[in-house]
């Protein structure tokens with residue numbers, strides 16, 4: 334039976350939400366297929382292995398590589414071990430999250446396996462021959478590319494977290510297959526983790542926010558960036574931003590950046606200040622319920638996807654909003 338593998342990223346024994354999202358989508362895609370694959374979770378872990386959680390996740394099989402050195406993410410080790418597991422058990426399809434970890438490991442694995450990888454996919458579907466089609470933004474988000482990998486195996490895809498809904502699955506008595514990675518770990522011991530620090534999320538992740546306020550570069554260059562943040566706080570909304578806000582140092586990282594290279598969000602309400610509406614940003618927020626944009630340029634592309642457009646200097650609008658709340 335052909336196997337469809339999904340890498341279950343774990344951190345201190347806790348499985349990432351992306352695993353359940355990808356599993357739900359994969360099961361839905363194959364729901365009416367003639368040939369059902371064996372759905373398998375692949376876990377690289379230390380001693381803390383979420384076996385019970387995975388067993389009840391709805392997969393048929395669990396492939397586990399457990400070594401103390403695999404407890405924390407290590408790009409060289411994870412790439413080598415995942416490649417060796419795929420070479421040994423030969424899955425038909427290998428899906429990973431397009432997370433920071435998955436985006437680093439997947440290209441290395443696909444190159445070593447000499448197979449194709451469709452990166453940052455936002456849709457999966459089967460054709461009449463039950464061949465997997467992987468859909469992802471292409472040319473900087475200007476169009477959607479549809480990919481097939483006709484001959485090389487495994488077919489590999491990285492899936493953007495937050496795009497697919499996680500649906501509870503019927504628990505199965507999954508078979509556990511243990512992979513001995515000790516030789517690989519010993520051979521790849523060149524990179525050593527010196528220290529790690531856990532980042533504790535104090536705010537609601539933007540993927541889960543119902544109301545999002547977004548700062549675009551137009552708000553920052555006109556000296557209104559802090560006002561956007563204050564407005565978000567007063568409104569009880571989550572705060573996000575476009576790529577230039579992170580690139581130009583207005584924010585220290587890309588943690589709450591929205592778009593092709595950032596996160597995909599679907600709030601009930603999105604309010605953008607000084608956002609031009611570049612395809613790479615729109616791709617990450619176009620499915621928001623209600624979209625309001627404030628921009629001084631009447632022709633701004635962000636207005637094309639807006640339910641309400643406010644043609645105005647965002648500073649003036651923010652001053653008024655802050656007065657009103």
Ligand SMILES: Cc1cc2nc3c(=O)[nH]c(=O)nc-3n(C[C@H](O)[C@H](O)[C@H](O)COP(=O)(O)OP(=O)(O)OC[C@H]3O[C@@H](n4cnc5c(N)ncnc54)[C@H](O)[C@@H]3O)c2cc1C
Pocket residue numbers: 473548549550551552555574575576577578590591592593594595596606607608609610611612613614617627628629630633645646647648
């Ligand atoms: C491979 C690749 C990946 C990328 N990934 C992402 C991504 O994930 N996310 C992302 O956001 N971008 C991404 N980008 C960058 C993207 O192409 C755009 O450059 C970016 O989204 C523009 O951000 P912005 O709208 O904040 O700034 P700008 O495009 O500079 O727009 C600023 C806007 O502010 C308006 N403005 C100016 N003054 C005022 C004022 N006083 N009041 C109101 N409005 C005002 C202007 O009219 C303008 O529309 C990517 C680019 C590439 C090439």
